[in-house]
Amino acid sequence: MEKNYLTDHKxxxxxxxxxxxxxxxxxxxxxxxxxxSESLPTALAGADVAGQAQTGSGKTIAFLLAAYxxxxxxxxxxxxxxxxxxxxxxxxxxxxxxxxIYRDAEVIxxxxxxxxxxAYGGTGYTQQRETLQKGVDILIATPxxxxxYFKQGVFRLDSIQVLVIDEADRMFELGFIKDIRFLLxxxxxxxxxxxxxxxxxxxxxxxxxxxxxxxxxxxxKVDADxxxxxxxxxxxxxxxxxxxxxxxxxxxxxxxxxxxxxxxxTKHAAETIQNWLQTNGFSAGVMSGDVPQRQRExxxxxxxxxxxxxLVATDVAARGLHIPGVSHVFNYDLPQDAEDYVHRIGRTxxxxxxxxxxxxxxxxYAFSLMDIEEYIGHSIPKGDITEDxxxxxxxxxxxxxxxxxxxxxERGQKPQRKSKPAPRKDQPQKKAEPPQPVGEKPAKKPSVQxxxxxxxxxxxxxxxxxxxxxxxxVEVPAIG
Numbered sequence: 001m002e003k004n005y006l007t008d009h010k011x012x013x014x015x016x017x018x019x020x021x022x023x024x025x026x027x028x029x030x031x032x033x034x035x036x037s038e039s040l041p042t043a044l045a046g047a048d049v050a051g052q053a054q055t056g057s058g059k060t061i062a063f064l065l066a067a068y069x070x071x072x073x074x075x076x077x078x079x080x081x082x083x084x085x086x087x088x089x090x091x092x093x094x095x096x097x098x099x100x101i102y103r104d105a106e107v108i109x110x111x112x113x114x115x116x117x118x119a120y121g122g123t124g125y126t127q128q129r130e131t132l133q134k135g136v137d138i139l140i141a142t143p144x145x146x147x148x149y150f151k152q153g154v155f156r157l158d159s160i161q162v163l164v165i166d167e168a169d170r171m172f173e174l175g176f177i178k179d180i181r182f183l184l185x186x187x188x189x190x191x192x193x194x195x196x197x198x199x200x201x202x203x204x205x206x207x208x209x210x211x212x213x214x215x216x217x218x219x220x221k222v223d224a225d226x227x228x229x230x231x232x233x234x235x236x237x238x239x240x241x242x243x244x245x246x247x248x249x250x251x252x253x254x255x256x257x258x259x260x261x262x263x264x265x266t267k268h269a270a271e272t273i274q275n276w277l278q279t280n281g282f283s284a285g286v287m288s289g290d291v292p293q294r295q296r297e298x299x300x301x302x303x304x305x306x307x308x309x310x311l312v313a314t315d316v317a318a319r320g321l322h323i324p325g326v327s328h329v330f331n332y333d334l335p336q337d338a339e340d341y342v343h344r345i346g347r348t349x350x351x352x353x354x355x356x357x358x359x360x361x362x363x364x365y366a367f368s369l370m371d372i373e374e375y376i377g378h379s380i381p382k383g384d385i386t387e388d389x390x391x392x393x394x395x396x397x398x399x400x401x402x403x404x405x406x407x408x409x410e411r412g413q414k415p416q417r418k419s420k421p422a423p424r425k426d427q428p429q430k431k432a433e434p435p436q437p438v439g440e441k442p443a444k445k446p447s448v449q450x451x452x453x454x455x456x457x458x459x460x461x462x463x464x465x466x467x468x469x470x471x472x473x474v475e476v477p478a479i480g
Contacts, residue, residue, distance in 0.1 A: 009037040015044060017072050019111035020065060027107050033058035034222045035198075036065075044069050048195040048217035050210040052202040056346055057222065059198040060101060060166070063090075064108045067162045070194045071137065072112065074161060084135030085155055086117075088162035089187070091180065092142055093170040095120040095293060096300070101166065102140050114138055121145045122293030129154055143171075143179035150183070157186045165197045168206045169339070177209070190215040200346070201339060231354040232345055236369065236380045238361050243390060245276050248332060250391035251358060252282060252310070257328040259303070262312045263344050265333040265365070270312050273332065277310060279396035284310040315340055323347065331359035334368040338375035 009032040011024050024030075032040070035053035043049045043066035053059055067088050076087065090105075092098040098120045105116060117136035119128050121144055132139070132154050139146070139155070149155065163184070165171070171180055187193065195214040199206060202221065210217050239247045252260065264270060267288035277284040285299045285308045302308040304323050315335065326348045335341050341359075348355025359380065361369045373379050 006031040007034055007037045014040055014065075016065065016069060017112075019072070019113075020068055020108065023108050023110050023112075026110075029061070033062075035059055035220070036062045038220045038222055040065060042218050042220070043194070043196060046070065046194060048190070048214045049220060050197045050202060050207065050214065050217040051220045051222075052199060053222040054200060054346065060104050061108065063164045063166070063196045063198055064101075064105055066194065066196055067138070067164060068109050068112050068114070070162050071114065076159070076161075085159040086136055086139040086157070087159055088138040088164070089157070089160050089183075090138065090140045090164040090166065091146075091171075091183070092140065092166050093174050093176060094167075095122055095142060096296075097167060098140050098142055099297070105138065105140065109138075116140065119146045119149055122296075124293075143176045143183065147179055147182065150186075157183070158188060160187045160193055162194045163187060163196070165209075166199070168197050168199045168209060169201045169203055170199075170343075172203075172205055173337070173339075177205075180209070181213075184213045200343060232348060232357050233354070234345070234357045234359070234380045235383045236359040236361050237383045237385055238366065239385060241363050243385070244332065244360055244362055245273065246390040246393055247360065247385060248273075248330060249277065249280055249282070249393055250389040251330075252277075252328075253391060254389065255328060255356070258309055259306065259323070259326050260310045260328040260330065261326055261344075261347050262310060262330040262332050263335070264312065264314060265336065267314050269333075270314065273312050275396040276393060277312075280391070280393050282310055283308050284312055287311055287313040289314065315344070326355060328356045328358065331357070334359055334361055334365040334372065336365070336368050338368070338372045341372045342376065 010030055011032060012021065012030075014032075016024075033053075035051055035057050039049050039051045039062050043062070049066070051059060051062070067090070071087055090101055092101055098118060102116065102118055109116075114137040115135070116138045117128070117131045117140070118124075119132065119139065119141035121142060125145075128145070129149060129152075132149060136155075150157065165180070171177055190213060195217065197206070197210050197214065197217065202219065207219070210219075237247060248262065251257075262273065262284075264273065267290055270286040270288050274284045274286045285303065287296055287299060291299070299308065299311070300323070303311050312332075329345050329348045331341065331344060335344065345355075345357035348357065359369075369380070
């Protein structure tokens with residue numbers, strides 16, 4: 001048993017229904033983590049909880065057990081108005097986190113008899129819609145796709161008995177808070193449901209959301225003074241910009257890293273790093289916002305199974321990924337938001353394991369280090385770069401035009417624009433001006449001047465009156 005991970009409290013000591021106890025035993029869950037031990041007695045008693053704990057500390061199992069327990073103890077009558085409508089709503093900020101909650105819910109609720117549905121963007125629009133139309137007990141969703149289905153009348157929200165908001169601080173960061181409030185205002189009143197909010201950090205704005213839409217929640221914080229898990233070994237190097245890829249490859253080779261996450265700040269650099277690694281014998285994949293959802297799911301499966309050893313990712317992968325056995329996390333680019341550092345390195349040292357978090361404070365992102373150390377409350381040990389750590393690499397061939405454009409953006413250059421298409425044959429062509437004789441100035445075009453009608457002497461000269469047309473509240477004089 002790892003210190004500060006598992007407690008002496010056992011799940012068998014909790015007043016859980018037999019179907020949940022059986023699922024826990026089959027999954028080999030016997031002892032509670034700190035957040036589970038602190039929050040479950042309150043939630044099982046029917047009180048709202050706003051919980052904070054380090055990433056990878058078991059928050060998902062905590063709110064799943066509380067939600068299943070509440071639904072089992074408060075069954076819905078067959079003749080109720082909301083029959084076939086969702087009874088529990090679990091909101092997540094990212095697709096990956098929604099999928100992870102769904103998989104854990106299948107394990108914990110395998111004997112509970114509840115139907116579940118997913119609603120997240122990127123794929124499966126028709127399939128998800130048809131599943132929800134048939135009726136589900138538990139809806140696990142990201143805000144955008146869920147609101148889309150809700151406005152179409154695919155389901156209602158007046159039968160919700162349990163609300164779960166996971167990674168609430170991330171909801172704010174991704175700009176989902178208006179969507180969250182839109183949904184919460186359409187649920188039954190907070191007193192009529194169980195409300196659970198869990199996050200790695202509980203900021204003032206998150207607590208404001210909790211007190212606004214929850215029923216006097218009890219705030220539970222576990223290891224609030226230690227944002228970084230003690231089992232993570234941190235170190236930071238100071239490479240030059242042109243040394244970063246050689247240092248990354250050298251440390252990967254030296255540490256014999258089998259399952260590694262490499263975080264970067266821009267999706268344009270992801271393919272470049274992947275190309276360098278693959279050219280030099282490393283198995284690497286890319287996860288960014290441009291990768292289609294099906295490809296992302298396949299890549300995560302290959303990474304979990306070990307077919308792909310290195311995952312180069314933007315912060316889209318920093319939350320909600322529970323991948324066992326991630327031994328190393330590299331901050332190839334230091335994050336510009338200090339909270340993202342905590343969530344990135346939280347992908348390793350999960351469930352009592354240990355891991356390494358290696359960061360590069362390069363010329364471009366070194367300024368973020370001070371904010372990160374202030375946020376986590378300690379200085380990160382500094383590492384010395386030696387010649388044997390810089391691996392001599394074979395330069396890859398960047399053959400794809402997309403990669404060339406990406407590299408130009410990284411250097412601050414403008415990508416080449418496509419040539420202007422030729423005009424269509426049926427399109428009227430502008431007549432070319434006749435060439436002017438050498439030494440003569442081009443004749444000026446006569447300008448039309450507005451004159452008063454009384455001053456026009458020629459009977460053949462047209463009368464030109466000033467007329468005003470109003471366009472966007474601007475007076476524009478019209479001619480003719």
